[in-house]
Structure formats: C-alpha cells, structure tokens
Amino acid sequence: MFPLFAVAIFSALAVLSAGQSITPLTTSQIDYFTPYTYYASTAFCDPAEVLAWHCGVNCEANPNFHPVASGGDGDVVQYWYVGYDSILDTVITAHQGTNISNLLPILTDLDIVLVPLALDAERFPGLDSSVKVHDGFKDAQARASADVLAAVQAAMSTYGSTSVTMVGHSLGAAISLIDSVYLPLHLPSGTSFKTIAYGLPRVGNQAFADYVDANLRLTHINNKEDPIPTLPPMFLGYIHPSGEVHIEDSGVWVTCPGQDNASTECIVGDVPTVFQWNEADHDGPYNGVTIQCSS
Numbered sequence: 001m002f003p004l005f006a007v008a009i010f011s012a013l014a015v016l017s018a019g020q021s022i023t024p025l026t027t028s029q030i031d032y033f034t035p036y037t038y039y040a041s042t043a044f045c046d047p048a049e050v051l052a053w054h055c056g057v058n059c060e061a062n063p064n065f066h067p068v069a070s071g072g073d074g075d076v077v078q079y080w081y082v083g084y085d086s087i088l089d090t091v092i093t094a095h096q097g098t099n100i101s102n103l104l105p106i107l108t109d110l111d112i113v114l115v116p117l118a119l120d121a122e123r124f125p126g127l128d129s130s131v132k133v134h135d136g137f138k139d140a141q142a143r144a145s146a147d148v149l150a151a152v153q154a155a156m157s158t159y160g161s162t163s164v165t166m167v168g169h170s171l172g173a174a175i176s177l178i179d180s181v182y183l184p185l186h187l188p189s190g191t192s193f194k195t196i197a198y199g200l201p202r203v204g205n206q207a208f209a210d211y212v213d214a215n216l217r218l219t220h221i222n223n224k225e226d227p228i229p230t231l232p233p234m235f236l237g238y239i240h241p242s243g244e245v246h247i248e249d250s251g252v253w254v255t256c257p258g259q260d261n262a263s264t265e266c267i268v269g270d271v272p273t274v275f276q277w278n279e280a281d282h283d284g285p286y287n288g289v290t291i292q293c294s295s
C-alpha cells in the first residue's frame with residue numbers, strides 16, 4: 001500500500017511540474033520527500049556509522065534501511081552509501097556534499113570547463129557527445145562510480161528490487177545527478193529510477209538538461225535564497241534540467257515548470273544577484289531537516 005501511495009505522489013508531482021503553472025505542494029506532497037531528505041543528510045556521516053546504521057536522527061528517521069556498502073574518505077572521494085529501504089521498496093544511493101565555502105570557489109571559477117560525458121565511452125556508452133558537464137563534477141562522480149554500481153547490483157539482487165532512488169545535497173546532488181545518467185546505462189532495462197536532489201548546482205549544458213528531461217525523473221529542491229543552485233552562471237553555458245521545487249521565504253513549496261524558470265517564486269528570479277544570496281539557506285532546513293551528520 002505505502003509504496004504504491006508514494007509512487008502516486010511522485011507521479012502527481014511529475015505531472016504538476018510538466019504543467020504550465022507554478023503550483024504549491026500540499027502537505028502530503030512535501031512530507032513525501034522527508035525520508036529522502038534524511039537519506040541525503042546521512043551521506044555526511046562516515047562509512048562505519050552508516051554501515052552500522054548508527055548515526056543519530058538521520059538513521060533513526062529511516063529505521064527500515066538495510067545498508068549494503070559505503071565508502072569514500074570525505075576528502076578526495078565524497079562519502080557514499082548504498083542500501084535498501086523495505087518500506088519505500090527502493091534501493092537508495094547517496095553521495096555526501098561539501099560545505100559551501102569549499103563549493104563556492106569551484107562554481108564561480110570562470111575557467112570551469114564543460115566536457116562531454118561521452119569522452120568516457122566505457123562508463124557512458126552511446127551518449128551523444130553534445131551532452132556536457134562540469135569537469136570537476138564528472139571527475140568526482142567517476143571516483144566512486146564502479147563501487148556504487150557494484151553495490152546497487154548487489155542490493156537489487158539481495159532484495160529483489162527493481163527500483164533505484166538517487167539522492168544527494170550540494171556537490172553530492174551533482175554527483176547523484178551524473179549517477180542518474182550513468183547507472184541506467186549499466187542496469188537492466190526494467191529498472192525504475194528517480195532522483196531527488198537538494199541545493200543542486202547547475203551541472204551541465206543545454207544538451208545535458210534536455211537529456212535529463214527526456215530520460216530521468218528528477219526533482220531538485222532549492223531552499224529560499226541559497227546561491228548554489230544559481231551557479232555556475234548561465235552565461236557560461238550552464239542550465240538546469242526541469243523539476244525544480246522552490247521553498248519560498250513563507251515556507252511554501254512550489255513546483256517551478258521548465259528549465260531555470262525566471263519567476264520570482266523560483267530560485268533564478270528570487271536570487272538574481274549576489275546581493276540576494278543567503279549562504280545559510282544552503283543546508284536547509286528542508287521541511288524541518290537540516291543537512292548534516294548529527295551523530
């Protein structure tokens with residue numbers, strides 16, 4: 001019953017986003033995201049805690065999780081983990097983000113280069129060479145990708161699951177979005193995928209955004225005046241895929257149709273210049289959940 005209900009809400013949201021109007025989410029649509037918010041937050045905890053599922057409120061919020069693998073060093077390789085949630089009936093993959101003072105210099109560097117994912121033909125077979133992403137994000141995703149894929153395969157086989165949900169916050173959201181392109185190219189065609197990202201920076205170019213819109217189910221949730229989702233700037237050729245949900249100052253969550261919707265109710269219109277930035281909004285709270293390892 002519960003998983004069907006959850007799928008229905010996600011589909012309803014997809015329909016809302018595809019529509020033409022900026023629409024407030026209902027309380028149950030907002031609450032739908034809460035377990036995934038805790039999963040994104042858990043990615044900031046070290047692998048030993050995650051494998052033991054002993055990480056304070058983040059782990060306690062999702063008591064039906066079965067860890068499968070976790071890795072990274074929190075430095076060169078962001079922490080990551082994979083496991084199975086028996087209530088949501090989905091494999092979860094998550095990547096750690098970074099703090100905003102580490103991320104801002106990466107995103108405001110005018111020398112940042114967009115590179116084709118197809119350069120890495122083994123990991124991205126058949127992808128058109130027009131699909132380009134930030135080279136730093138590409139490298140960050142590459143470092144853990146083989147381990148994450150093996151863990152997802154193990155989780156799907158152990159728990160008989162055909163659903164994979166990829167979550168992340170900040171840099172972790174960017175890595176998870178590239179995972180969302182990568183994993184389906186290596187998993188059985190009957191698998192269903194969805195991606196839920198928090199404080200997602202722009203990851204790639206127009207062809208990337210169009211690929212994501214055509215092939216993935218993405219929701220990216222932006223909190224108030226968080227500057228990170230407005231970077232790198234669009235004049236460098238970056239654009240967000242569709243699927244934005246923006247949390248307004250009032251606390252209302254709205255769906256923002258299209259790619260980088262310029263309405264003042266959405267992040268592009270709400271945070272047009274550096275003077276509107278509020279770096280403290282990056283970590284949330286997202287419906288009461290602040291992204292951090294709280295153990």
Ligand SMILES: *[C@@H]1O[C@H](CO)[C@@H](O)[C@H](O)[C@H]1NC(C)=O
Pocket residue numbers: 099101102
């Ligand atoms: C962010 O991370 C850097 C390097 O790991 C650290 O020096 C800095 O204190 C951190 N800043 C915050 C606000 O946590």
Ligand SMILES: *[C@@H]1O[C@H](CO)[C@@H](O)[C@H](O)[C@H]1NC(C)=O
Pocket residue numbers: 020021022256257258259260261262263
């Ligand atoms: C932004 O949302 C409005 C609805 O309020 C819609 O008419 C418009 O097409 C959207 N913009 C983009 C870029 O999709």
